[in-house]
Amino acid sequence: MTGMALLAYGRTDQGRLRETNEDSFCVAPELGLLAVADGLGGRAAGETASRLAIGTVEEHVRTHGQSVASCSLPDLLTEAARVANAAIRQDAAASPDRQGMCTTLTACLVVDSAAHFVHVGDSRAYLVRGGAVRQLTQDHTLAAFRRFQGWAGLDDSGASAEQKLLAALGATPWAAVDSFCQDLQPGDLLMLCTDGLANAVPPDELGMAARAPTPLADRCVHLLALANARGGVDNATVVLAEVS
Secondary structure, eight states, X not given: OOSSOEEEXXXXXXXXXXXXXXXXXXXXXXXXXXXXXXXXXXXXXHHHHHHHHHHHHHHHHHHHGGGSOGGGHXXXXXXXXXXXXXXXXXXXXXXXXXTTOEEOEXXXXXXXXXXXXXXXXXXEEEEEETTEEEEOSOOOBHHHHHHHHTOTTOOOTTSXXXXXXXXXXXXXXXXXXXXXXXXXXXXXXXXXXXXXXXTTSOHHHHHHHHTOSSOHHHHHHHHHHHHHHTTOXXXXXXXXXXXX
């Protein structure tokens, strides 16, 4: 499905303080598909939500991707996210211990010379090009909204992680997701990660570690080790993909 060579690797880590890992990820270079998800809802519920999101999106792309024109790829990913939203809500409705579960999702489909993204929540996608790293996604959090609106002097540090999120798959019947496209160049590096990594390591340091002259697997290990060295307070997941 992808017209560019895509070398990708992903890894997840439970962290030092959490009893379970509620993150999930997908690396399917044969499809051009990369994705990370960070579940919320506590223990099995969060893990189930993120796993459902990743599994549903991958299945939807595998089933429908080959028959979709390039101009419709954003619609394909948006539809996949909304199918995942419905699956999470259906599972939660059938299981009282999973009611209220939801998950972030950041996914991209690399086809020809472009990466098509769908995003909801506070997991992130970065583009590392040359010596610069740029965040491609906008966090759907109260803090990010306040910064965007220029509301100075307001502090939401006392809110729980669930309260900070303004959008997530499974949270509402209709999934409000961002969809956008990023042009790619040979040598570009895409990095998708959950907030357990993004909140622990500054963007410049993330970019430096991501473009180290080592195999992708080693870079992923190093990035997660950085998160653990800063306390490992949350699950952390990273997916790296080199475009050539």
